[in-house]
Structure formats: C-alpha cells, structure tokens
Amino acid sequence: MGGYSVPMSAVPTLRDVAVHAGVHVATVSRALNPETRHQVNAETAARIISIARDLGYRPNALARGLRTARSTTVGVLLPDITNPLFPPIVRGIEEVLLPEGYTALIANTDNAPDQEEAQFTRLRQHHVDGFIVATARRDHPLLRRVRQEKIPLVLVNRTIERGGFTSVVADDTAGVTAAVRHLIDLGHRDIAFLAGPSNLSTALLRLNTFKRAAAELGVAVDGRLIERCEAYSEAAGDAALSRLIAGERRFTAVLASNDLIALGCYDALERNGLSCPGDISVIGFNDMPFIDKLRPPLTSVHVPHHEMGRTAARLLLKQIRDGLPRRGETVQLPVELVVRGSTAAVRP
C-alpha cells in the first residue's frame, strides 16, 4: 500500500485517482485502458496505474460493458447443476474464463424448452457476450435462431444435427464400442441396452453404436432387449430395467446410456432380488464422481468433463474475439472404459 489515505468505506472513483495523480480524469481513463494507454506518456501511465492500485480503484464493469458493447459475461445453459456431470464442466469453463476477465452466468433449464427460453432471454438481457450450451436437443429451433443472429455459441456434451454449430463432445463411439467388447470378452451374449431420450444426440449415437458394435463383434442384437428411458435419470433407468426384467427375454448384462440410468438399474435389480454382477452385469457412461465407491463399484466409460468445459470456453472466447467461424468445428475428446466391480464373467 502507498501513502494515500481514503476513508475505508468510500469506493474510489476515476476522479479520486485523477486528484491523487494531479492529472485530468480523461488521462486517467486513457492510462487505465490497455487499448488507449499508448496515448499517455509511459511514465505517467505507470504512476497512474500504481496510484489506482493503491487506492483500490475498481473500473465499473457495467459502464465499461456499455462502452465496448461487451459485458465480459458468458451464459452457460445446463440441464441441472445437481447432475454430477455438470459441476466439473462448469469448473473447466471457469478456469479458462476467469484469467481472461470473463464471468460465467449459470442457468438451469431442467431440459424444459419454455424454461430454457426464459433463461436465454434473461441472459440476453444481461448482454452476455456468448453462450456455452449443454442442453442441446437434436433439433433445436431456439439455438438455430441464436445462430442466425450471429451470437457466439459453443455446444458442450451434446450436439445439434446439422446447422454448423461448434461443439465439444466425447468420443461416444469409442466408449460404447469398448463397453460392448468388454461384455463380450466376459462371455455375455444376451446384452440389454437402456437408451437415453430420443431427442438427445448422445442417446441416438450411443444406441446406434451399440447396435453396430454388437453386430460387428458377432452378437445378435435383439430389439426386445433395447429399452428407451424417458430421461437421463435414476428413476427412468429403474423403470426401464424393470420393464425388461418383467419381459420374457432373458439377459445377463445391461449397458446403460449414462451413469444415472445405471444407478436406477441397481435399484431395479435389488427390488427384483437380482444381484450385480452375479446375475446381471451393469455398465454406465460418464464415470461421474464417487461411482468407484458404489455397491458394487460401477464399470463406466470415463468422459473428461473438466477438459470438455475448458475446451468449450477456449472455443467461445475465440469466437467472441475473432468472430464466428464460417463452419462450426466439432472437437471430440477421447474416453476410456474404467472396469470395476459391476461387470463379471457370465455364469457358466
């Protein structure tokens, strides 16, 4: 701290800095803005910066936002922050945004289009400089509109079919293929698949990959063993597996389209007196936190959500600075099957 004295409770203004520096307010403004600093004598600028720091002067971000038409905020649309998938994505986004002076505004949509529209409008009112969107549905009129308005936008985790969006996704194909191969290596031939909601890109891709991988590895895919979940949730997974258990077609393993669905499988198995992996092997997708401590620890496909968030934030900042790319790029991050206690060799 220097020798300047201001009352503790006062918020120092540009004018206070000018008075202490003995220069005009406009000079202070030019010196503190990196883009106009060269207009001020270097020594004077350094002195002004030092005095501003000593006084604890904070530029007014709102006013600066109006001047430069930038708010240095970014809107992040998520289905639900209490889904353990999303906190690591948010941390990744924040880690990249913060050092660049940007703040993330988080909004939960609960996958409800009207709530998403309301949140989106609200974020627009805050003049966010762009959006990172984890709520994409395969067909998404709202986001198509955003794109027509040339607003910087990056999709994360899920994508939209066609439309040239920039997106960051996991290599779901490799993940599902590795999971199917693991089950077949363990001797399973009667493998059930619990698909996610049909309006989500990840659900369709994982389902199609399951069918193709099973067929390629010489296992017949039985349509009666494919069940659709209403949502990526425990309750939906429980309901879907319960329907399969009640059906006549037997199976020895189930591949769930995500970890929450797999957790629902645990509930359904227990209620029906079936053991995992003794009676039925279960595999999830995402490798969300703490599933290594489940009963049994869940075999799952690890998705680098933290890195996904970082990558999405980097791509968005690039759009904000350089303008929208002519064609959206898709960044696909590698995944890894993590084998734990929920999968075992089929009973002889």
Place this chain on the structure above:
Amino acid sequence: MGGYSVPMSAVPTLRDVAVHAGVHVATVSRALNPETRHQVNAETAARIISIARDLGYRPNALARGLRTARSTTVGVLLPDITNPLFPPIVRGIEEVLLPEGYTALIANTDNAPDQEEAQFTRLRQHHVDGFIVATARRDHPLLRRVRQEKIPLVLVNRTIERGGFTSVVADDTAGVTAAVRHLIDLGHRDIAFLAGPSNLSTALLRLNTFKRAAAELGVAVDGRLIERCEAYSEAAGDAALSRLIAGERRFTAVLASNDLIALGCYDALERNGLSCPGDISVIGFNDMPFIDKLRPPLTSVHVPHHEMGRTAARLLLKQIRDGLPRRGETVQLPVELVVRGSTAAVRP
C-alpha cells in the same frame, strides 16, 4: 405474434417499438417501465407493451442497471461447485432469485483467501446487488470489510464468529448429538471423531458438540481418538483415519465431520483390511446425493441444503429491498439422522 414485420436477425430497439406504435421513444420508455407506466395513458401503454412483445423487444439490462444502480445480479461465493454439497444450495438460491428477476453469479474460491478476494473484486466490478457466501471462516477480515461497506450479504452453511452477520445454518448440535446417541445405542464406547479444519465454524461446533454429547451420555472422550482433518475432503479423511488406525488406542466407531471425510474413512479401512460396519462403524454428515448407494450405504446426518439456499436467497432479497438489518439474524434449519448400512452394533 402480431402483424409486425422486422428482419429476423435484427435486435429490436426502443426506437423500433416507438416507430411501430407511432409514439415518441420517451413514451415507450415510460410505458415499459412499471415504475413510470402511470404517466402514460393506460390504453396507449397496453398497446405499446403488446407491440414490444410482438417485436421481441428486450430491455437492456445493463443500461437499466446503471439507471437504477442495480444490476439484478447476486454474487454467490462457494468453495467448490464439484463438492456435492453445493449444487443443491445453488438450485435453491436460483429458485428464489429467478422469479424476482435476479441472476446468480457463481464463483469458486477453493477456500483460498487470495482467490476469494479476486473473485470478490470481480463480482463487485459487475456491481452485484449483494452476496451469498458459503466460504465463511470463523475469522474473516474480507467479509468484515464488506459488512462495514453496508453491502447486502447473507452467509450460508458456515458462519463467522461475532459481527452480526445474517446466516442460514443447519442445526449441527442436534445432528451430532443424534449421531453420538445412535452409536451409543449400538453399544459403542470407543468412538473416534474426525474434526474438520479448525478455521471453519462447522468444524468447531461439531467437535465441541461431540465432546459434550458423549460426556452427557456417559461415554468418556479420549483425546487420542480425536483427529483433525486438513480439509473437508476424501484425502484428508483417509489420512486422518490412517493416523488413528496406526495409533495404539482402539476404537469401534468413527464419527466424521462430513461425508467426504467419511468417504476417505472407507478408503483407509479397506487399505488396512478392516470392514465397515463389521470392524468399524462410520457416520458422515450432510447426507450428500448418492451416498445411499455406497458400499456400505453411509449413515449420515441429513442437512436440507436446497432449503438452505432458498432461505439465504429470501433473506438477501429482503436486505437488498429493505436495507441491512440492525442485527443479523441466524436461521437454523432442522436436520435428521439417516441410518443406513455403515453403522452396526458393536461386536460382543
């Protein structure tokens, strides 16, 4: 939609609304602002509002923030959104703020004072109307300064000793007492306690409650069975219980100051070939999501984090509207012991 035609890609302005309504821009401005609407003929105001809606006009929240000296944003300081404790608090906060037109800006501090200071400064630059703070330490110079500046602020989950802060906490005393009584009812007499970091209010309160409750229930508290954790984390819990296991004093149960520390206990027990609850019973605190599916399911004290967030948001909005209370109030929410598979009767 009405019959007005504007290019899809244009963002309609106040001026566009005025042109379509055939009135002056100032009239539109008055009609759209609830506080000045009475200055405009009611029929005209209704027509302007309808046209603005049809055109998709969005008021400029930044400019409005400058005019009213309110940003309608609230800063939320958290240690780490990937700690499963905090997403439900954030959802609760958001549920109350959203219908009132407020947006939460979330910032992670990782419990590091310099990072907290930087995040705080950044949120001030965005002119947040107040703060909800989950990062309170027992002595917290930064937050004392905020209070001196008369900035609306509510503490959640943790409190600061003295200083008259408004805070929302759980009834930790009732929770720890119920946990100790449960262990004693199961026949445990040699009970270890893993305390949280000593600079946090929850850690001190839970430790003191443990000592008092055990003594009151007729169980001698052995100082050698109390171990301090560096952080509320799995790794710290693992390290602390490992130290106790390596010590000479035997115990049959451990009460962990939070669930993450309890998860670390699971790791330490497994590495040392001890079973839970066969050899050692374990109790956590918080009842965070999915611990009912752990191996074994964790007995824990349920804390209503979602309601905590809602209550904090309500108290903060009250401060923003009515000014700071003369004396801070403390709202204490009830908790409940949830008994699961990690606790069992002591071996005969």
